[in-house]
Each structure stands twice: as structure tokens, then as C-alpha cells.
Amino acid sequence: MGVRFIEKPTKTPSPSAYLMGTDENGIDGKFEQSALKEFFEADNKDSIGTLSDLQTTAKTNLVSAINEVNTAVNDEETERKNEIGTLSDLQTTAKTNLVSAINEVSTAVNEEETERKNEIGTLSDLQTTAKTNLVSAINEVNTAVNDEKSAREAAIEALDASLVGGAGKYIESISETNGVLSATEKSFGAIAKSNTAPVTGDSVWKYNQLFFSHNIPRYVNGALGKDITAYYNDGTLWKRLNGTDGYSYLEDIYVGDYFQMSRAITCPNSYEGTIGSAWVTIAGINTLQGNGDTVDMMYNHLVMIPGKGEGGSFHFGRQAMNTTDTTTDGYKASRMRTSVLGPVVSAGSTASGATINQQLYAEFGSHLKTTRELITNALNANGVNRFGSASGCSSNWEWSSEQAILMSEVEVYGSTVWSSSGYDTGSAKVQLPLFRYSTKTLNNRSSWYWLKDIASAWAFCDVYSNGHAHSAGAGSSYYFVRPRFVLAA
Numbered sequence: 001m002g003v004r005f006i007e008k009p010t011k012t013p014s015p016s017a018y019l020m021g022t023d024e025n026g027i028d029g030k031f032e033q034s035a036l037k038e039f040f041e042a043d044n045k046d047s048i049g050t051l052s053d054l055q056t057t058a059k060t061n062l063v064s065a066i067n068e069v070n071t072a073v074n075d076e077e078t079e080r081k082n083e084i085g086t087l088s089d090l091q092t093t094a095k096t097n098l099v100s101a102i103n104e105v106s107t108a109v110n111e112e113e114t115e116r117k118n119e120i121g122t123l124s125d126l127q128t129t130a131k132t133n134l135v136s137a138i139n140e141v142n143t144a145v146n147d148e149k150s151a152r153e154a155a156i157e158a159l160d161a162s163l164v165g166g167a168g169k170y171i172e173s174i175s176e177t178n179g180v181l182s183a184t185e186k187s188f189g190a191i192a193k194s195n196t197a198p199v200t201g202d203s204v205w206k207y208n209q210l211f212f213s214h215n216i217p218r219y220v221n222g223a224l225g226k227d228i229t230a231y232y233n234d235g236t237l238w239k240r241l242n243g244t245d246g247y248s249y250l251e252d253i254y255v256g257d258y259f260q261m262s263r264a265i266t267c268p269n270s271y272e273g274t275i276g277s278a279w280v281t282i283a284g285i286n287t288l289q290g291n292g293d294t295v296d297m298m299y300n301h302l303v304m305i306p307g308k309g310e311g312g313s314f315h316f317g318r319q320a321m322n323t324t325d326t327t328t329d330g331y332k333a334s335r336m337r338t339s340v341l342g343p344v345v346s347a348g349s350t351a352s353g354a355t356i357n358q359q360l361y362a363e364f365g366s367h368l369k370t371t372r373e374l375i376t377n378a379l380n381a382n383g384v385n386r387f388g389s390a391s392g393c394s395s396n397w398e399w400s401s402e403q404a405i406l407m408s409e410v411e412v413y414g415s416t417v418w419s420s421s422g423y424d425t426g427s428a429k430v431q432l433p434l435f436r437y438s439t440k441t442l443n444n445r446s447s448w449y450w451l452k453d454i455a456s457a458w459a460f461c462d463v464y465s466n467g468h469a470h471s472a473g474a475g476s477s478y479y480f481v482r483p484r485f486v487l488a489a
Contacts, residue, residue: 214285215433217256224438225256225281225309232259238367238489241300249300250285255433256441257282258308261363265306267340268353270317271477277315279308281441283434283484291427292372293399301369301488303432305407310440315447315480316356325458325473330376330394330423331406334460334474336450337375341404341483344370357403360485369486373402374426381457385420392457393420404483406452407432409461409469411484412442416453417469418461424453432484443467449482 220226231237236247237259243249258281266276284303291297307314321327321336331337342355348362360368376394383393408428409419412435419425435442448465455461455471462479464470472479 214250214253215255215287217434217437218254223309223311224441225258226252226254227259228253228257229259241302242489244489253282253285253302255282255285256309256438263350263363265316265356265359265363267317267319267356267481269319271319274315274318274480276317276481277306277308277313279306279312280304281307281309281434283432283441285433287430287432288371288486295370295372297371297486299488301486303484304487305432305434305484306482307441307444310438310444313446314444315449315482318477318480320477320479321450321460321474323475325475327392327394327454327457327460327474328379328381330378330396330454331452332375332377332398332400336406336481340481341406344401344403356481356483360404364487367487367489368403369488370401370403371405371486372399373405373428374398374423375400375402375405375452376423376426376454378423379454379457383420385456386416386418387456392454394423394454395421397423397426404485406450407482407484409451409453411435412451412463413469418455418471419453420455424461428452447480447482448478449480 217224218226228237231240231253237253239245239247240251240253243251258279261278261280264276264278266274270276281304282302283305286300287303288297288301305314306316319336319340321334323335327334340356342357345355345357345361347358348360348365349358350362354362357368374397376396377398378394378396379392380395381392382390383395384390385393408425409416410425411428411430411432414431414436416425443463443465445465445467448470449463451461451463453461458473459471460474461469461471463482
């Protein structure tokens, strides 16, 4: 398009002049609107170009700006990637680090486990070691026990045959079935087995260490003791007592066991015709060993009393201690000792008026043994006694040979009660095992019986029927006779 030139006025026209077409300089004529338009359009085109050009430039600038931003972002991203790597690389690195940490922990655990295994072994090894140690300890104990048994067996076999005698076995253990005790036997050895001589000397003490349990009563079917009459009748009672002829020592014999004699024993002139017992009970086994001044009682023996275990009659009839209420000259001079029990005998009798010793010898013969006992032989008529008064007490004693003899308070109760002095107890100083384990055998209310202890110048001690310790006038025939006596092979 061509450009139209217009002469420049000397004075710049005002805009209104241009718009209104007047000439302020006085020039006749005016701008045409079309010419003015052309002027301004041309001038503007020169400054910013066409609208299309403007849009293109704007787009170009916008794209350039975006590119710059993208370039900056990319540069930043590249920089960050260079520093920490891509997100994928970061995750991979984290995973790698985590795995590495886990591996380190596992390695540490494994090393600790390995160290502990090296120190104490695996759990299985530890259990095996503990078992091995326990078994080893048990074996050591068993070995020690066996060694001790062997040593004892060797010592027993080495004993002189005259001392060991016929006791060929001993009891190794005791068990109970339905209230019945049974024994497991152990051999003493060839020397003892082959010897039939009676047991004497120190071997008795050795046996007592093993067989003290036979002084504890057994209960059979709820009742104390066992009826061993069969052993008495067939003669094996003495073999069992000594452990001879194939029987073990004290085989099936216990305190509290009882047997029936061939006849009842009743004291001469028994009060009111009272008949004594045909049954006798074992009150102690070897309980008098060591007693005596000239006889040491170092042989196996049974201490017997009237009665059938906890039942039956506890006496051999009824009689007075003296004809009057006196204890002068003590138990030694009493009518009970001299005429009712009687002196020591070596021949038996069952005739009317026979003493208890005579009747016992008729029943047992030489199995009835003589013991040595300390008995009172003097009285201090004014001595103070357990009544707390000066009404008399025993004042001396002496050794005497006896067969049947009345018991002391100590032998029955285990202590003195009304006994006037120590002279009354003498050598009868141990409670009989039967009474220790069963008070019913002491008193089943069937009888009230005399004891040998002096209570005062006029009374002897007795066991009363209602259960209390008692004393009574020596002249009373109301009381029963219950002595102890000793049997042996």
C-alpha cells in the first residue's frame, strides 16, 4: 500500500481540529477521516505490527518461557538425580540398606548362637548331658550302696561261727500288704548257714540293729497281733526266733503276736475260783538283753505276759500280795513272790496248788528261762513316798533269780507314778514295747492287776481297770496276777 504525504502545518493542529476537519492555521481544507485513519494505522503497524504478528510473538514468548521453565526444572531434576538418583534408585537403595541391616542382625544372632553352642552345646546336647549326669549320679549312689552291702556281708561272713550261730539270714527290707508285714531276706553267708549253734555274744547286738522293727506290733485284719499257735505247736517258734534250720531270724514273729498254751494257768487258791488265761502274748523281743549280775541275757528271747493281744483275760487268777496290808521286807518277802508265783523250779507240775512257775515249767520245760532281777528287800516305814507323806518307802534291793515276776510301773507305763523309790524299779527300767504301742494291751478293763513296786508301808502299786495308775492294800485278794516271764530256744 502506498503512503500519502501531507504537508506539515506550521502549527500543530489540535486533536479536535483533526476530528472536526478545521484548520487552525487558516488553511482552507481539512483532513479526511480516511486519511487520518490511514496515518494512525500506518504508524501503529510500524510499532507493533499486525494482530497476527502480536499473537505469534506472544505465543513465541510463552513457548520460550515454558521452555525456560522446563529447562530449569530439568536442570533441577538432573541435579537432584545426580545427588540422590531417581526415585526408583532411592527405593532400591532403601531396600538394599534394609536387607543389609537385616543380614547384619541375622549374622549377629547366628554368631551369638554359635558362641553359645560352643559353650554349652545344643539344647539336645544339654539335655543329653543332664541325663547322663543324672544317670551317673544314680549309678554312683547304687555303687556306694552295693559296696556298703558287700562290706557288711563280708564282715558278717568273717564273724567267728561260734558268735554268728545259726542265724543264716537277715531281713533286708520290710513291706506291708493288707496290714500284714512281710520280709525280704538276705543271706548271712556260708558260715552262718552251715552253723546250727545257738546265737550268742556280740552278734545279738548286730541283729538288733536290723530287727528292731519286730518290736513294733503288726495289725492283721484290723486287730493287733497274729495268732502264731501253729508255730508253737510245731516247734518252729524256736527256730524262727534264732533263724535256724532254713528260717530267717524272727521270721514272722512280732511283738503283739500270741499263741494258746495246752492249758490255762491259774494261781493257787485263786480268789472266787477265777480261772486264768490259756493265751500268752509277746510283750517284747530281746528287751532284757544285758540285764543281770551273773546272767547277761545275751540270747534271743521273748518276754511273755498273759492275754490274747488286745483281747482275752489279762491274768493267771486272783490273789493278795500278802496276808495283811504290809510291805515289810519288800517284794522279796511278799507272799505273792514266795507262794503264788513260787521259787525257781526245774520241774513242772499241774497239780492243785501248783505255783505259777511250776505250771509254766510244765508247759514250756527248759524254754522257760531264769532271769536275774533287782528286787526290793527292805522298807523304811517312816520314809517319804509319792503320796507326799512319811508313810513308808522301799529302802534297799538285791539281785535274785526269778522265772515269773510281777512287772514294774516303768515296764507298764514307761515311768513311775506311785512307786515309792528307785529301789522298786531296779533292773526293770524299760517300758515293754507292747504297752508303748497299744494302751489297750495295758488295760482292756478285764482285770486290775498287781505290780511289784511298793507304794507305802501298807500298799503295793497296781494297774486299775478304769485306766488309771493305782495302789491298794497288800492284803486284798481282789486284784489279779499278771506276771512277765521269759521264753527262749
